[in-house]
Amino acid sequence: MVRDPVMNVPPPKNRPVEAATRLARSLSGRFTSSLRSERVAAQLGVWLGISFTVAFVTGLISHFMQHPPTWALWPSRPVNLYRVTQGVHVIGGLATIPLLLAKLWTVYPKLWQWPPFRSLSHAVERGLVLLLVGGALFQLFTGLLNISYTYLWPFSFPVAHYWTSYLLYGALLIHVVNEWAKVRRNLWTRERVEAPEVTRSRRRFLGTVAAASGLTVLLTAGETFAPLSKLAVLAPRAPDVGPQGVPVNKTAFAAGVREMIGSPGFRLTVTGAVRTELSFTLSELAAMPQHTVRLPISCVEGWSAEAEWVGVRLHDLAERAGTAADAVLTVTSLERTGAYNSSEVRAPHWNDPLTLLALRINGDPLHPDHGYPLRLIAPNRPGVLQTKWVNRVVVS
Numbered sequence: 001m002v003r004d005p006v007m008n009v010p011p012p013k014n015r016p017v018e019a020a021t022r023l024a025r026s027l028s029g030r031f032t033s034s035l036r037s038e039r040v041a042a043q044l045g046v047w048l049g050i051s052f053t054v055a056f057v058t059g060l061i062s063h064f065m066q067h068p069p070t071w072a073l074w075p076s077r078p079v080n081l082y083r084v085t086q087g088v089h090v091i092g093g094l095a096t097i098p099l100l101l102a103k104l105w106t107v108y109p110k111l112w113q114w115p116p117f118r119s120l121s122h123a124v125e126r127g128l129v130l131l132l133v134g135g136a137l138f139q140l141f142t143g144l145l146n147i148s149y150t151y152l153w154p155f156s157f158p159v160a161h162y163w164t165s166y167l168l169y170g171a172l173l174i175h176v177v178n179e180w181a182k183v184r185r186n187l188w189t190r191e192r193v194e195a196p197e198v199t200r201s202r203r204r205f206l207g208t209v210a211a212a213s214g215l216t217v218l219l220t221a222g223e224t225f226a227p228l229s230k231l232a233v234l235a236p237r238a239p240d241v242g243p244q245g246v247p248v249n250k251t252a253f254a255a256g257v258r259e260m261i262g263s264p265g266f267r268l269t270v271t272g273a274v275r276t277e278l279s280f281t282l283s284e285l286a287a288m289p290q291h292t293v294r295l296p297i298s299c300v301e302g303w304s305a306e307a308e309w310v311g312v313r314l315h316d317l318a319e320r321a322g323t324a325a326d327a328v329l330t331v332t333s334l335e336r337t338g339a340y341n342s343s344e345v346r347a348p349h350w351n352d353p354l355t356l357l358a359l360r361i362n363g364d365p366l367h368p369d370h371g372y373p374l375r376l377i378a379p380n381r382p383g384v385l386q387t388k389w390v391n392r393v394v395v396s
């Protein structure tokens with residue numbers, strides 16, 4: 001055995017473990033704030049449980065509106081349903097950020113808990129908390145960057161956001177079960193009496209966190225809730241800034257359609273499973289019965305902008321072409337690539353008299369960036385499915 005040359009004693013076993021134990025002890029001694037209490041953590045936990053539930057449900061709604069399973073027919077009314085669910089999803093997600101940061105601050109000393117694992121079940125529990133924290137941070141911060149048009153990652157945000165939500169919400173449910181006794185003890189039964197100054201500082205802290213959350217809502221909600229639009233200084237999109245008073249998500253230039261959309265040879269064709277194939281020039285479309293609707297573009301990113309649209313009813317085109325009552329109409333863009341260059345319109349939507357292939361917006365022909373010469377606009381539909389630069393309807 002090697003002897004310590006000075007002390008002439010065997011070196012202590014497991015030096016790293018001892019050092020870590022000492023470090024953990026000295027660190028945990030430094031967290032003395034009364035705000036780092038079980039009670040504050042439980043209170044914030046309840047708020048987070050509610051906000052993650054709302055985010056999960058509204059997120060699933062958004063996912064299944066964009067990718068409807070064949071057996072599910074989403075209604076076309078209420079007109080603003082998607083605007084509301086997606087507004088709640090995005091604005092609610094932003095308002096969750098202060099709650100999550102406060103919760104992490106409150107429970108941070110637990111990271112230095114020693115020994116790190118008391119038992120296998122304790123290890124599993126801590127692994128779950130790691131998943132919960134990692135998942136929550138991932139969802140909120142990549143979500144924030146995504147709506148700010150900052151794409152720092154190689155993966156598809158919607159796919160990652162969707163699958164992470166199951167992991168996160170699953171971990172959250174188990175966490176709630178694990179922690180339920182603490183929540184009850186701290187929030188519904190008063191076992192311990194709190195010193196008045198502790199109560200005061202706890203209330204002040206929670207009040208500040210709630211105010212930060214509320215302020216986030218106040219300063220962003222205007223991107224979809226028009227009465228607050230003047231206050232939407234933190235929103236990445238002003239809902240009234242853009243050509244013809246409506247924001248643009250992808251320009252005609254970026255979509256590579258600038259040459260094609262001005263072509264005098266433009267035709268809208270209706271093909272596929274139809275009795276009669278149809279083909280229209282722009283003036284033939286303009287000579288059809290025109291209808292006026294007031295509908296929003298409601299982007300998955302949370303902003304919504306309302307406009308007045310004029311155009312032909314998709315239902316009129318389907319009727320003229322002769323389609324099955326349950327036909328699916330794939331509205332296709334001149335845009336050749338890009339994830340949103342076509343979208344499926346199912347019976348509830350193409351039968352809705354508000355669903356148009358619009359030629360005009362707010363009194364003028366569509367700006368190139370809004371889909372000139374023709375775009376889809378339908379009620380209760382995610383913005384990504386309001387296809388621009390439409391030249392073909394394929395019936396199946």
Ligand SMILES: Nc1nc2c(c(=O)[nH]1)N[C@H]1C(S)=C(S)[C@@H](COP(=O)(O)O)O[C@H]1N2
Pocket residue numbers: 246247248249250255297298299300333335338340341342369370371383384385386387388389
């Ligand atoms: N062909 C095509 N249509 C499209 C898109 C696109 O990228 N390509 N983007 C969609 C998205 S994500 C939104 S939010 C709306 C935005 O419409 P706007 O730019 O006229 O506001 O257009 C939709 N239509």
Ligand SMILES: [Mo]
Pocket residue numbers: 249298299300301383384
């Ligand atoms: Mo969008």
